[in-house]
Amino acid sequence: xxxxxxxxxxxxxxxxxxxxxxxxxxxxxxxxxxxxxxxxxxxxxxxxxxxxxxxxxxxxxxxxxxxxxxxxxxxxxxxxxxxxxxxxxxxxxxxxxxxxxxxxxxxxxxxxxxxxxxxxxxxxxxxxxxxxxxxxxxxxxxxxxxxxxxxxxxxxxxxxxxxxxxxxxxxxxxxxxxxxxxxxxxxxxxxxxxxxxxxxxxxxxxxxxxxxxxxxxxxxxxxxxxxxxxxxxxxxxxxxxxxxxxxxxxxxxxxxxxxxxxxxxxxxxxxxxxxxxxxxxxxxxxxxxxxxxxxxxxxxxxxxxxxxxxxxxxxxxxxxxxxxxxxxxxxxxxxxxxxxxxxxxxxxxxxxxxxxxxxxxxxxxxxxxxxxxxxxxxxxxxxxxxxxxxxxxxxxxxxxxxxxxxxxxxxxxxxxxxxxxxx
Amino acid sequence: xxxxxxxxxxxxxxxxxxxxxxxxxxxxxxxxxxxxxxxxxxxxxxxxxxxxxxxxxxxxxxxxxxxxxxxxxxxxxxxxxxxxxxxxxxxxxxxxxxxxxxxxxxxxxxxxxxxxxxxx
Numbered sequence: 001x002x003x004x005x006x007x008x009x010x011x012x013x014x015x016x017x018x019x020x021x022x023x024x025x026x027x028x029x030x031x032x033x034x035x036x037x038x039x040x041x042x043x044x045x046x047x048x049x050x051x052x053x054x055x056x057x058x059x060x061x062x063x064x065x066x067x068x069x070x071x072x073x074x075x076x077x078x079x080x081x082x083x084x085x086x087x088x089x090x091x092x093x094x095x096x097x098x099x100x101x102x103x104x105x106x107x108x109x110x111x112x113x114x115x116x117x118x119x120x121x122x123x124x125x126x127x128x129x130x131x132x133x134x135x136x137x138x139x140x141x142x143x144x145x146x147x148x149x150x151x152x153x154x155x156x157x158x159x160x161x162x163x164x165x166x167x168x169x170x171x172x173x174x175x176x177x178x179x180x181x182x183x184x185x186x187x188x189x190x191x192x193x194x195x196x197x198x199x200x201x202x203x204x205x206x207x208x209x210x211x212x213x214x215x216x217x218x219x220x221x222x223x224x225x226x227x228x229x230x231x232x233x234x235x236x237x238x239x240x241x242x243x244x245x246x247x248x249x250x251x252x253x254x255x256x257x258x259x260x261x262x263x264x265x266x267x268x269x270x271x272x273x274x275x276x277x278x279x280x281x282x283x284x285x286x287x288x289x290x291x292x293x294x295x296x297x298x299x300x301x302x303x304x305x306x307x308x309x310x311x312x313x314x315x316x317x318x319x320x321x322x323x324x325x326x327x328x329x330x331x332x333x334x335x336x337x338x339x340x341x342x343x344x345x346x347x348x349x350x351x352x353x354x355x356x357x358x359x360x361x362x363x364x365x366x367x368x369x370x371x372x373x374x375x376x377x378x379x380x381x382x383x384x385x386x387x388x389x390x391x392x393x394x395x396x397x398x399x400x401x402x403x404x405x406x407x408x409x410x411x412x413x414x415x416x417x418x419x420x421x422x423x
Numbered sequence: 424x425x426x427x428x429x430x431x432x433x434x435x436x437x438x439x440x441x442x443x444x445x446x447x448x449x450x451x452x453x454x455x456x457x458x459x460x461x462x463x464x465x466x467x468x469x470x471x472x473x474x475x476x477x478x479x480x481x482x483x484x485x486x487x488x489x490x491x492x493x494x495x496x497x498x499x500x501x502x503x504x505x506x507x508x509x510x511x512x513x514x515x516x517x518x519x520x521x522x523x524x525x526x527x528x529x530x531x532x533x534x535x536x537x538x539x540x541x542x543x
Contacts, residue, residue: 049478053438059476063522154480179505180479199433199436305438
């Protein structure tokens with residue numbers, strides 16, 4: 001059996017940053033396990049620019065951002081295996097874990113690991129999950145699949161395109177397909193606002209005169225062998241299709257950019273419960289899941305807008321895993337557990353709980369709101385006590401926000417911490 | 424634009440996406456709403472000479488089925504994006520390629536096309 005101090009599942013931006021951070025915090029015996037052909041994760045196919053402004057102070061493309069971290073992994077000679085699928089994680093003896101994996105060279109094998117960092121990323125919501133009525137022709141892809149076809153394989157998935165969903169990947173693909181010669185007819189968004197960044201609406205749609213129809217969805221897919229067209233319909237305030245306000249649009253391709261879902265089969269298999277809102281594990285401020293020695297970070301924990309925040313979170317998880325290992329596979333001594341409750345317009349928070357030690361460090365609470373709101377304040381409180389009241393010019397579901405809470409404030413907290421939006 | 428005329432736009436420099444307003448004056452523009460100096464630069468360039476970074480891929484001739492991601496080393500004129508794509512459609516590279524290598528110098532008379540990935 002292979003043996004390591006920290007097994008990191010996934011070699012994308014989260015996995016690489018966690019590995020580097022764990023190494024720099026004093027644990028060298030690490031193993032990154034990646035199922036694709038190389039390190040880098042989804043950044044390998046995100047050839048557009050816009051990554052790294054927070055982290056590196058410059059604008060990088062996806063492959064460039066991934067390469068920075070890959071270099072850090074290689075410089076430290078952190079071991080990694082590729083083309084290897086992890087099948088399960090089980091609790092072992094003395095706080096350790098058994099990771100079962102498989103590849104074409106070794107077949108099924110096990111790894112004895114001290115700590116485990118979950119960094120598996122997320123998947124796109126598929127047609128089946130969206131329940132779009134109609135026939136089942138070829139030509140319906142998630143935006144990320146189309147991105148892989150074009151950027152990695154050099155294949156165009158279609159010529160006349162309708163995109164459902166205005167998430168960033170959908171917007172990026174509208175531009176990418178247009179530059180490669182396709183005719184992107186329209187981007188439909190079910191919600192009355194776009195799920196993507198404003199900058200992407202400007203540089204991916206407006207630059208190429210691609211219309212964005214808000215409060216519209218695809219209500220039917222037509223075509224027997226290949227997509228021949230789609231019915232685009234307006235929706236009412238309850239997001240129900242208005243049949244009278246429907247239009248047939250001829251196209252050969254439908255791209256779906258309708259949200260990302262953390263890929264947590266392994267987490268569930270390990271007996272860790274998931275947060276119903278994020279679809280990821282619930283964690284404390286160190287990104288520790290409900291299970292001792294198992295940490296989660298990046299898009300497998302909750303979907304991030306920016307890879308820069310993924311790296312930051314993964315560094316925290318990597319450091320926590322290193323500290324766990326250095327303490328002889330033991331968690332720090334916690335004196336109190338505080339739940340972090342999302343309420344009043346806040347959909348979720350990460351972390352979902354704070355485990356307070358004798359001398360707690362400052363923490364950041366990340367959160368996402370449920371609707372677009374302007375000129376509001378974020379209120380963080382514990383019982384009657386207000387910990388923070390911060391003005392926000394605008395909050396939107398598409399943009400993750402965060403607040404900082406000082407360690408000394410946590411010392412005084414003895415109940416649930418509430419995060420809410422107030423007028 | 425006439426003097427006194429205002430134009431509102433969304434800055435694309437970073438994910439914040441500031442709504443910036445540029446007002447034409449006798450000797451230039453007054454930019455408001457930006458939260459950093461790059462916003463001012465963006466607004467003026469958008470009204471005088473809009474530019475964009477182009478990212479795409481080129482074929483790797485000696486590696487079957489392989490594509491190399493590339494970008495313009497600096498933003499190029501917005502109206503030249505499609506010309507640049509056309510110029511790149513016939514360009515191939517030979518591995519090994521290092522990130523930062525020039526794949527095509529001065530595309531459309533503007534900035535170089537450089538590799539954003541490496542192929543051994």
